[in-house]
Amino acid sequence: MKFLIKILQGSLIGLGAVLPGISGGVLCVIFGIYKTIMELLADPFKNFKTHVPKLIPVMIGGAIGFLGIANILSVLLEKYPVPSVCLFVGLITGMLPSLFREAGEQGKNKNSYVSMYVAMGITFILLVSLKIFSVEITPNFAWYVFCGFCLALSIIAPGMSFSTLLMPLGLYEPFVAGIGHLDFSILIPGGIGGLATVILLSRAINSLFEKHYSVAFHAIIGIVIAATIMIIPFSSFVVSLGSFAVNIICLVVGVVAALGLDKFNQKFEV
Numbered sequence: 001m002k003f004l005i006k007i008l009q010g011s012l013i014g015l016g017a018v019l020p021g022i023s024g025g026v027l028c029v030i031f032g033i034y035k036t037i038m039e040l041l042a043d044p045f046k047n048f049k050t051h052v053p054k055l056i057p058v059m060i061g062g063a064i065g066f067l068g069i070a071n072i073l074s075v076l077l078e079k080y081p082v083p084s085v086c087l088f089v090g091l092i093t094g095m096l097p098s099l100f101r102e103a104g105e106q107g108k109n110k111n112s113y114v115s116m117y118v119a120m121g122i123t124f125i126l127l128v129s130l131k132i133f134s135v136e137i138t139p140n141f142a143w144y145v146f147c148g149f150c151l152a153l154s155i156i157a158p159g160m161s162f163s164t165l166l167m168p169l170g171l172y173e174p175f176v177a178g179i180g181h182l183d184f185s186i187l188i189p190g191g192i193g194g195l196a197t198v199i200l201l202s203r204a205i206n207s208l209f210e211k212h213y214s215v216a217f218h219a220i221i222g223i224v225i226a227a228t229i230m231i232i233p234f235s236s237f238v239v240s241l242g243s244f245a246v247n248i249i250c251l252v253v254g255v256v257a258a259l260g261l262d263k264f265n266q267k268f269e270v
Contacts, residue, residue: 025158082243091255093228093254094258106213119218139171144175157205157209
């Protein structure tokens with residue numbers, strides 16, 4: 001039974017890794033396996049025999065959730081781009097209470113909120129600058145390496161959703177479509193970026209969260225909030241009454257789904 005629960009948890013982590021607004025890293029924390037994963041990534045040779053057997057059912061479930069949801073998201077984004085984005089904004093909004101709860105688990109202070117507002121401000125400046133100067137990003141090998149970096153970061157840095165960084169840049173849809181269709185021209189550079197991130201940053205991020213958990217987590221929340229505001233399709237709300245209604249419904253469904261998933265995660269926390 002425990003093996004099946006671990007597979008289920010892995011499926012949710014895989015879903016969280018690719019679904020906008022849901023952080024695979026936060027789910028790892030909630031399910032009590034984040035420390036095991038980070039210890040394995042920080043020193044794989046030392047911890048391989050003891051840690052990998054524990055994580056096998058989680059990895060099986062993760063692959064199922066990750067690849068399954070990627071195909072669904074690819075279709076939604078292609079056929080219903082605006083309602084999909086509204087749904088994703090709702091999901092992100094609905095996950096904010098759980099992010100704040102996790103961020104304050106080890107206490108919080110003035111520096112926690114300072115880091116959140118600073119990160120939010122920097123993210124706003126970067127994303128607004130891209131819009132003002134009409135910087136267009138064309139997906140290519142280098143950008144898919146960056147996508148892999150963001151994906152790996154969403155696992156090793158709790159609270160960070162890789163979609164948060166990729167959606168404002170227009171990279172989320174092609175990257176998810178490539179994953180869903182097993183497109184190796186996207187999977188290979190993405191894998192390179194992810195592997196490089198794990199090798200270069202896992203120890204540093206693990207140390208950062210161990211020493212400055214609240215400050216680091218609140219900074220991530222600031223990035224999430226700023227990037228989410230930037231992807232809201234405000235103009236679509238005034239096109240017609242019908243589009244306004246559809247967008248509101250998608251927002252509400254997203255919020256409710258995220259809150260429900262959070263409740264489910266807490267129920268099956270082991």
